[in-house]
Amino acid sequence: MDPYSPLILVILGLALLAVDILLLGGASIILPIVAIGVLAAAGAGAFGLTTTGQIAAGAIGSLVAVPLVVLISRRLRRRGKEPSDDQRLLEDTFTITLRGDRPGISHRADFFPARHVRGDRLQRGQRVRVIRIEGVTALVDDADDANGA
DSSP, rough: OTTTTTHHHHHHHHHHHHHHHHHHHOOOOOHHHHHHHOOOHHHHHHHOHHHHHHHHOOOOOOOOHHHHHHHHHHHHHHHHOBBBOOTTTOOOOOOOOETTTTTEEETEEEEEEEEEEEOOOOOTTTTEEEEEEETTEEEEEEHHHHHHH
């Protein structure tokens, strides 16, 4: 067994975490799980386990990492659920279209589900103005009410 293999695995595991954070903004779930598995295999190699032991340690490390990474990812995503001020849509006027039975607005190739700020029902063909974006949902008001205010 090569005495440098645990070091190579540690470098690989840290590189995977760096790629996830620097290039993907920490949005990936798979890369941290694989990185933890690789680091577990490195730890097993450092303790002198054979290649089979390292593979088993990596698999167990990845399995243990799944619920932890998913839990952390959910908590981080909940924190970022503040209303968005997507400047492409704010104050613009759109016509309500239906996708299936769901009302929404289309901007270029994107469809945004829409909800009226007062809870009124939206009808196909209705002219609305975007007040704000929450997640992917456009909160809208009637276009004529918006212009008269």
